[in-house]
Amino acid sequence: MLKIAITKGRIEKQVCKLLQNKGFDMDPIFNKDRELLIETNDGISMIFAKANDVLTFLEHGIVDVGFVGKDTLEDSDFNDYYELLDLDIGKCYFAVAAYPEYKTKNYKRRKRIASKYTKVAKDYFSSKQEDVEIIKLEGSVELGPVVGLSDAIVDIVETGSTLKANGLEVIEKICDISTRMIVNKVSLKFKKEEIFQLVDALKGEK
Amino acid sequence: MEEFKYLIPEESIDAIMSNVSTLRRIENNLRGVFTKNKYLEVLMPSFEYADLYNNMDIGIEEEKMFQYINYEGKRVALRTDFTVPLARLYSSQNEQGEKRYCYFGKVYRKEKRHKGRSSEFFQAGVELLGKGGFVGEIECLNIIQQSISLLELKDVKIEISSAKFYNRLCELVDDESFVKILKRRDISSMERLVNKKDIQSPLKELLLALPQSFGGIEIVDKMITQINDDLLKEALVELKDLYGRLEMKDIFSFDLAMTPNMKYYTGIIIKGYSPYSASPIINGGRYDKLMNHFQKDVPAIGFSYDLSNILKAIEREEEDNA
Numbered sequence: 001m002l003k004i005a006i007t008k009g010r011i012e013k014q015v016c017k018l019l020q021n022k023g024f025d026m027d028p029i030f031n032k033d034r035e036l037l038i039e040t041n042d043g044i045s046m047i048f049a050k051a052n053d054v055l056t057f058l059e060h061g062i063v064d065v066g067f068v069g070k071d072t073l074e075d076s077d078f079n080d081y082y083e084l085l086d087l088d089i090g091k092c093y094f095a096v097a098a099y100p101e102y103k104t105k106n107y108k109r110r111k112r113i114a115s116k117y118t119k120v121a122k123d124y125f126s127s128k129q130e131d132v133e134i135i136k137l138e139g140s141v142e143l144g145p146v147v148g149l150s151d152a153i154v155d156i157v158e159t160g161s162t163l164k165a166n167g168l169e170v171i172e173k174i175c176d177i178s179t180r181m182i183v184n185k186v187s188l189k190f191k192k193e194e195i196f197q198l199v200d201a202l203k204g205e206k
Numbered sequence: 207m208e209e210f211k212y213l214i215p216e217e218s219i220d221a222i223m224s225n226v227s228t229l230r231r232i233e234n235n236l237r238g239v240f241t242k243n244k245y246l247e248v249l250m251p252s253f254e255y256a257d258l259y260n261n262m263d264i265g266i267e268e269e270k271m272f273q274y275i276n277y278e279g280k281r282v283a284l285r286t287d288f289t290v291p292l293a294r295l296y297s298s299q300n301e302q303g304e305k306r307y308c309y310f311g312k313v314y315r316k317e318k319r320h321k322g323r324s325s326e327f328f329q330a331g332v333e334l335l336g337k338g339g340f341v342g343e344i345e346c347l348n349i350i351q352q353s354i355s356l357l358e359l360k361d362v363k364i365e366i367s368s369a370k371f372y373n374r375l376c377e378l379v380d381d382e383s384f385v386k387i388l389k390r391r392d393i394s395s396m397e398r399l400v401n402k403k404d405i406q407s408p409l410k411e412l413l414l415a416l417p418q419s420f421g422g423i424e425i426v427d428k429m430i431t432q433i434n435d436d437l438l439k440e441a442l443v444e445l446k447d448l449y450g451r452l453e454m455k456d457i458f459s460f461d462l463a464m465t466p467n468m469k470y471y472t473g474i475i476i477k478g479y480s481p482y483s484a485s486p487i488i489n490g491g492r493y494d495k496l497m498n499h500f501q502k503d504v505p506a507i508g509f510s511y512d513l514s515n516i517l518k519a520i521e522r523e524e525e526d527n528a
Binding site for chain 2: 056059060061077078080081082083084085086088183184185186188189190192196199203
């Protein structure tokens with residue numbers, strides 16, 4: 001039996017829809033109430049979890065396959081997985097955003113950057129050979145510059161409307177994000193057929 | 207009551223109690239096989255200069271080592287791996303020619319907090335120094351054959367690949383993103399790379415098929431007929447020849463997308479898996495360039511059993527079949 005973990009919320013909806021289009025039996029999922037573990041008639045068992053927990057379950061071999069956003073993978077220290085497919089859905093990107101004057105202002109001190117994705121922020125500024133102070137915020141990161149806590153933010157941008165509504169703009173795009181299918185390394189060896197069946201089914205969708 | 211009287215540090219694992227007899231039994235059985243093959247058991251020290259590891263790029267990040275500054279002001283690390291200290295031993299004893307070492311003991315690597323992972327790993331393994339080519343490889347694989355049933359696990363899979371094949375692929379593709387893509391077996395990025403670099407057949411087909419190029423000898427056979435690069439072909443024909451000389455063929459399979467976890471690998475790479483362990487239980491390969499680091503030109507091959515993972519796998523297998 002193939003065990004799958006899917007990130008709750010937007011990714012869950014998109015991936016389940018995609019699987020249904022590909023002929024997988026997803027009715028038990030769509031009809032679920034508040035259960036966290038569901039078995040479908042295709043012999044797949046699915047759990048729904050927060051993005052980082054999908055990685056944790058996969059790392060421990062509790063599930064064989066995970067569906068997570070590239071944002072989660074980029075910000076995680078765990079790298080012992082195969083990233084077989086880019087599903088090309090849930091597309092958005094990481095960017096540095098700030099008030100327009102950020103670009104021209106000469107900061108005579110270490111810049112302060114607010115982000116939920118501290119590793120992404122650190123890696124990005126390090127690649128620019130720039131030393132900055134990174135402050136972790138858990139949500140509504142735009143508040144950083146708005147309330148004067150930080151000079152800029154590193155965050156996921158989908159439409160950019162929240163940025164715009166707060167007078168902020170994208171200073172630089174860091175990298176693209178989309179939903180990925182990841183696989184536990186040992187599972188790939190023992191469930192090759194089932195896993196590549198799933199890959200082939202999902203690949204056709206592009 | 208003070209905390210230290212009932213808590214243990216996060217780096218620590220609790221005492222192993224129920225499984226000690228299993229661990230010792232497996233250890234003793236392995237020791238039997240190793241000594242029968244004339245491997246000398248070495249009891250390695252727990253402390254090494256951190257620089258010994260740092261200068262070698264063995265695939266273990268520096269922050270994973272337990273280190274302190276000693277009285278000389280030098281960094282000392284708890285043993286992080288056995289291969290590097292054994293290479294040092296061979297070099298400092300001014301050994302020449304063939305030398306067979308085996309070892310049993312723990313290695314220490316810091317793990318991230320709250321990940322449910324241990325920082326101590328029990329390992330057993332062998333190093334065969336000074337014996338190059340097929341003979342050394344067959345000797346090592348034979349020891350694996352002789353010892354595999356002693357692990358008390360069902361369905362163990364041993365996969366072999368070739369660092370020569372991998373190194374040549376890196377040369378041919380010549381793109382810095384390639385290694386990362388292969389490591390991740392990222393089919394989508396591989397497609398993009400092949401298009402971006404406008405890679406032509408038959409290399410194109412090879413690369414696109416690579417993420418799933420693992421399985422029986424037929425995988426190697428098929429690829430040999432499909433490629434036209436002489437060096438790639440040579441590497442695969444070597445794998446095939448090696449396979450032809452093995453006795454118990456059925457436990458071995460191939461994974462041509464395997465990436466070596468240190469840059470010293472030159473020949474075969476070996477990995478072993480159990481369906482009950484989320485990480486490999488056997489790691490090894492030929493690393494003829496390792497001794498270059500000690501200004502010596504000596505071929506080397508070795509592998510290790512991760513006994514901590516094996517023990518966990520045995521437990522999970524028992525639970526599953528209970």
